[in-house]
Amino acid sequence: AQKVTQAQTEISVVEKEDVTLDCVYETRDTTYYLFWYKQPPSGELVFLIRRNSFDEQNEISGRYSWNFQKSTSSFNFTITASQVVDSAVYFCALDNAGGTSYGKLTFGQGTILTVHP
Amino acid sequence: NAGVTQTPKFRVLKTGQSMTLLCAQDMNHEYMYWYRQDPGMGLRLIHYSVGEGTTAKGEVPDGYNVSRLKKQNFLLGLESAAPSQTSVYFCASKVRTSDEQYFGPGTRLTVT
Numbered sequence: 001a002q003k004v005t006q007a008q009t010e011i012s013v014v015e016k017e018d019v020t021l022d023c024v025y026e027t028r029d030t031t032y033y034l035f036w037y038k039q040p041p042s043g044e045l046v047f048l049i050r051r052n053s054f055d056e057q058n059e060i061s062g063r064y065s066w067n068f069q070k071s072t073s074s075f076n077f078t079i080t081a082s083q084v085v086d087s088a089v090y091f092c093a094l095d096n097a098g099g100t101s102y103g104k105l106t107f108g109q110g111t112i113l114t115v116h117p
Numbered sequence: 118n119a120g121v122t123q124t125p126k127f128r129v130l131k132t133g134q135s136m137t138l139l140c141a142q143d144m145n146h147e148y149m150y151w152y153r154q155d156p157g158m159g160l161r162l163i164h165y166s167v168g169e170g171t172t173a174k175g176e177v178p179d180g181y182n183v184s185r186l187k188k189q190n191f192l193l194g195l196e197s198a199a200p201s202q203t204s205v206y207f208c209a210s211k212v213r214t215s216d217e218q219y220f221g222p223g224t225r226l227t228v229t
Contacts, residue, residue: 009157033216045207045220052216091159095216102167103148103211103218104175107159 002027004094006108013082014116021077021111023092029053032096034068034075035105039089051075082115089113119143121221123208129227130198138193138224140208147213149191150175151183153204154223160207166191167213198228 003026013019025034036048049059051068059066063080079086092108124139140149148167152160152175162175166185180202182194191210195202205225209218 004159006159035216043205043223047217047219050216093160102165102173103216104150104162104165105152105160105218106176107152107161109157109159 002029002032002094002096002106004092004106004108006090006092006111008111009109010112010114012114012116015084016081017115018078018080019082019113019115021079021090021092021113023075023077023108025073025075025092025094027094027096029096032094035093035095036066036075036077037091037093039091039110041088045091048077079113082113084115084117087113087115121208121210121219123206123221123224125224126222127225129229130195131229132199134198135194135196136198136226137195138206138208138226140191140193140210140221141189142191142208142210142219143189144210144212144219145188146210146219147188148211149185150209150218151181151191151193152207152209153177154207155204163193163206198226200228202226203228 005024032053034051038046065078067076089110091110093105121142150165151163154160164183166172169188172183184192208221211218
């Protein structure tokens with residue numbers, strides 16, 4: 001069985017602070033995909049990034065960066081110089097990508113990020 | 118191109134009533150999914166479909182039924198609603214050859 005754990009239920013920061021959201025996953029598969037989604041107060045789910053299990057390169061996109069470490073089964077997300085618009089619920093998710101996976105996602109519990117001005 | 122749409126956006130039911138949630142996508146996606154979102158639990162998969170006429174159970178299927186009579190539509194039914202089914206329901210779809218799921222805006226259901 002696969003599992004995604006986001007141990008941080010809520011994080012509160014002041015604007016311009018850096019913040020890291022943790023994600024730890026469990027899977028028996030060697031091929032899998034990891035995702036981060038953002039859910040702003042409006043409620044929709046916004047895709048942020050996908051990483052496959054064979055690519056451990058870190059990725060940076062503007063103020064966002066992701067650190068994937070297979071050795072610790074973690075896929076952490078850092079926002080640099082946070083802004084009020086970053087306030088949202090962030091979800092980490094796992095797709096085991098096997099032949100019978102059919103893209104089914106296992107989500108973490110979500111981390112509520114509040115950025116204060 | 119509307120993407121993934123869900124009908125209705127909000128609904129209040131009484132215990133024991135039935136209803137159907139409609140998900141429609143205009144992207145010709147093969148795969149479609151229904152998730153529910155509850156506080157502190159993230160999103161959990163209810164049912165999914167890998168093609169027209171096929172459906173399968175996800176993590177939390179009890180109390181729900183689904184149908185995929187047309188490729189673009191995926192219906193989620195509650196035959197006898199219970200307060201435990203109060204939740205926000207999300208539909209998603211994707212092409213068979215891609216990893217990214219496209220999500221609908223959600224349906225907020227309250228069962229009293």
